[in-house]
Amino acid sequence: MDGIAVRSEDTWGASEQKPVTLHDFARLNTGNVIPAGYDAVIMIEDVRMTGEAAVIRKAVSSWQHVRPAGEDIAESEMIVPSGHRIRPHDIGALAAYGFVDVPVLTVSIGIIPTGTELVPAGIRPLPGQVVESNTVMAKAWLTSLGATCRSYPPTPDEPAQIRAAIRNAAAENDIVIVSAGSSAGTRDFTAQVIAEIGEVLVHGIGIKPGKPAIIGRVESVLVIGMPGYPLSALTVLREVIVPLLSRFGLPVPDPVILSAELTATLYSDVGTCEFVLLSIGNIRDRWVAVPLSRGSGVQMSGVRANAFLRIPDELEGYEAGQTVPVELLVPRSHAASALLVTGSHDPSLDHLAELVGAGGVFLHSSHVGSMGGVLALKRRSCHAAPMHLLSPEDGEYNLPFLVKYLPGEEVTLVCIAEREQGIVSRDHLSLPELPGHSFANRQKGSGTRLLLDYRLRELGIDPASIPGYDRELTTHIGVALAVKAGEADAGMCVYSAAQALGLPFVPVGKERYEIAFRTADGDDQRMQALETAIVSSEFREVLSHLGGYDTRETGVRRQVP
């Protein structure tokens, strides 16, 4: 306390009626050591100073407002025992008690990339080559959890070289991770090599992705075979390797789990624990979970996911609408700021994500086609649905479909842009020229497909005359890529997708690309951020740069009914 140090016996008898005047005392500030000879402190507010004397009106007991030495910690006492995770305030305490260097536990992990086809990150791979990125992910992850990681140079698919690499890494680390080569393919030697120089404990785990994982040991060193597909590697890291770190004493963050309503039925094999990446979002206090692509080669599913679902091995899956426990991959506040946009794909959605992202809103878009978006909006499994659905009856866009599928509901449409659809090809093909040329189509229910079917009918062209008409891709860019790669002669997409890949484009028509949401959700902060982004000058510049967009209607609202 700020005040005066006194001898308590000098204060005895003091009262309002009978003040005591002290001559022997010492001024103190909070935290000062009490000078020898004094045994109590009186707050400065309770003292009246008169010249060199102090007048008090209340007796004090000994050791009043005096904290004992060693109340915090004393010589010979232990600050933290072994196994204690040193947190920031522990660092503060250690510093306060004189410790500026503390030896700490670490787990040393050696990471060996294998594969003759690997090139390091930053080098553009030639056809048949693969960028070595899984060990980059593993190192970033394990280092962030407190492990000390050593990356070894890539090892070609040669048993002798893999053997030497594992032996060398096992001599220098507590755990060795061998990236790729763990499958049963002709060039997968990891399990064989571990068996030769140590012991394979497990080869193949009932998880998906990640099934080909290996757990083995070379003497006392754990050797883990991490599969090569990025999402398999991610899953094995999370489900096998990170829990191991916990057993080694490193603190692993607790999972954050919440209940969400699944938007699609997921089938799973009994006997395999399957992990499905999700985009989750909160719609009117209800968590909704949209499953992402389950292909283990689709690395972007991991990037796009903000949560995942574990389907236990005893279940055959979960049904759409079921409430399931999902584990977050982002802070909860980020998940709460997710804006679920489900429906028709357009390259400009990425840029809307960029614009709202700067303001703390996370736009998650699922490309299920315009009709898929209408149905998702109807089921309340998205916030907003981008669409371009041409009504064959009246040539009107979008409105008739909302009236039909969400009868009686108040829905708002905001125009993103009017955009040009057309035929993408390597040879300037036009719509009437399609018969006889191989084609990469969009999925049924997409607005592009509807438009194409409509125009072919107008022209009297039989889709059966176009080979590949049944091959369905889900994005404009996907169609343009198939054309560029020579897998198809032509496809239909928006101008910006053709332009992005430098391909010729022959216009078919202009259409109204709008985003629909329930009018009542218009005051949601995330929807407002989206509308602000749509009408911003930055977005107009983006559209003009992408090309093929007419922005005269951009931002125009329409109401249903």
Added chain:
Amino acid sequence: MDGIAVRSEDTWGASEQKPVTLHDFARLNTGNVIPAGYDAVIMIEDVRMTGEAAVIRKAVSSWQHVRPAGEDIAESEMIVPSGHRIRPHDIGALAAYGFVDVPVLTVSIGIIPTGTELVPAGIRPLPGQVVESNTVMAKAWLTSLGATCRSYPPTPDEPAQIRAAIRNAAAENDIVIVSAGSSAGTRDFTAQVIAEIGEVLVHGIGIKPGKPAIIGRVESVLVIGMPGYPLSALTVLREVIVPLLSRFGLPVPDPVILSAELTATLYSDVGTCEFVLLSIGNIRDRWVAVPLSRGSGVQMSGVRANAFLRIPDELEGYEAGQTVPVELLVPRSHAASALLVTGSHDPSLDHLAELVGAGGVFLHSSHVGSMGGVLALKRRSCHAAPMHLLSPEDGEYNLPFLVKYLPGEEVTLVCIAEREQGIVSRDHLSLPELPGHSFANRQKGSGTRLLLDYRLRELGIDPASIPGYDRELTTHIGVALAVKAGEADAGMCVYSAAQALGLPFVPVGKERYEIAFRTADGDDQRMQALETAIVSSEFREVLSHLGGYDTRETGVRRQVP
């Protein structure tokens, strides 16, 4: 898929009855690019190779087992938008797509320690000096959350120098933290300086600890006054500064909250949100929360805590036995491994914590005296209670008290050691010489106090003849420190405490220091780790090094009844 690339039309008509022999195909491994001219893949398991030909028994459709280019991501598509937190698997994806350097958002924080009395960590403070540790804590914490921290040199308590330091830091950072000097004391200039060169938005926050915090700004830079007491600084960091980082876009981990039963009543002022540090542990599937010292100078409470409780400002507190939401300060698995030891204090408990800590058990000891321990055990608010209670009737230790206070319950006692209690002083004082000498006592209910009262009665000494007999400290080391500091001439403690501080010690008697637990809890892994530690040779060495312990009974079990 591992297999062969084919032209699907070549397979048409193939069946079990009518196999087709292919001559034009290409061998492929999973992940390979499909060679030009082929449009489907057949798994190697479904192919019979005959020389240079392949025999198949099933037709395939075009694009079977072929993933489209760009299924993952295509040129011109965005990998992550602004505001996206880059996670380890995002780093993997960025690397795979060719990005090895990415500009990221950061928040730059300048940290200014203030105080004429400060010395840096690593320098032993002279009387009146204080080690500057709060900015060390702040830097460690904020850096771990992704902020970029600049530490500035300590500034003396001079307004002109503080002004210059804040101006300088504000020019270089997004946020400035001024450590200490935020109270209303005579040397607290932070608020005054901020008001002169900027604006004080808030001075004084309804939280405890942390009340004197300041929130201000100098132009567009936030300036936070962080109080000087370590636990106040900790609270302001957690409750004010960390949430700010979240507003700046840095991802802040989600709190992990669970429900626990409070072991003691906590009073709190209405209008102040109070934070109480806790040791929590799980006793037979029930979480129990033991409040730690609430003194804001007791930095070790932070170190010892594995959780904390927030008492909202509208409440007057919580009652013992109430179930309250507590927030974890350690991973949940660490909290689940906490062993709550409540009762009599002994310096050797630190070493038992060290021994069990190496095996992943976290020993949390509360020093409430032997009787406090018996009552905690009775209420099931601890796992084990160390005690040394002398029964005046029969001279027996501990057993009679357990029989009386936990009637009918099966309790096990394990002897830690027999230990020497005695008078600690600077002048070799013995028990009969105490009258007339100032004394530092232990609290009522402690075994040491009981023993002292008992011996004084035997000798016919009136406690009133010993000044300071009412001054109660809670640990052996605390008593020895008070003697060493000259606050008292003598006290009673165990030999090891006197030896640790190099003080003379005159024995009073030997006593049985045992730890009691419910027999049914003896198979709990944590209790087994504790018993293993007690009987270990390492612990015997520790006791021999500490001195004053007779280990002939160490590890001996006794049963009640």
